[in-house]
Amino acid sequence: MPTNSNGNDEPGPSVKDDELYEKLRDEGNSKEKSARIANAAASSSRSEVGSRGGSSPAYEDWTVEELRERASELEVEGRSSMTKDELIDALREH
Structure with missing residues (x-):
């Protein structure tokens, strides 16, 4: 695992659930996504985080313009x- 700006292998002081963060990173999630999920789980419970997810259409149902707008935000x-396929892959990897 790469070291952070402090020179150690810790995810950083902003991550509230190091164990979950590490598990998510091992699964291939980005640092940002892993930290976001780990912090949401620390604020409530891990089971609540998975069940309260939003409802959004699949990226395949979005227009190229909508995908580019989201990619721009990120x-x-x-x-x-x-x-379109490259945008979908890039958004899923982010």
């Missing part, structure tokens, strides 16, 4: 030249 690089 600052995905190269989004303007990506195909």
Whole structure:
């Protein structure tokens, strides 16, 4: 695992549930997504976090313009030249 700015392997002081964060990172989730989920779980319970997820249509149902707007919000690089499938992959990996 890469070291943080403090020079150690800890995820950082902003992560409230280190164990869950590490599990999510091991599963291949991004640092940002892992921290967001771990912190949400620490604020309530792990089972509540999974059950209260939002309802949004699948990325495949979005238009390319909608996907680019979301990619822009997340600052995905190269989004303007990506195909719909590439945008979907980039958003899922973010």
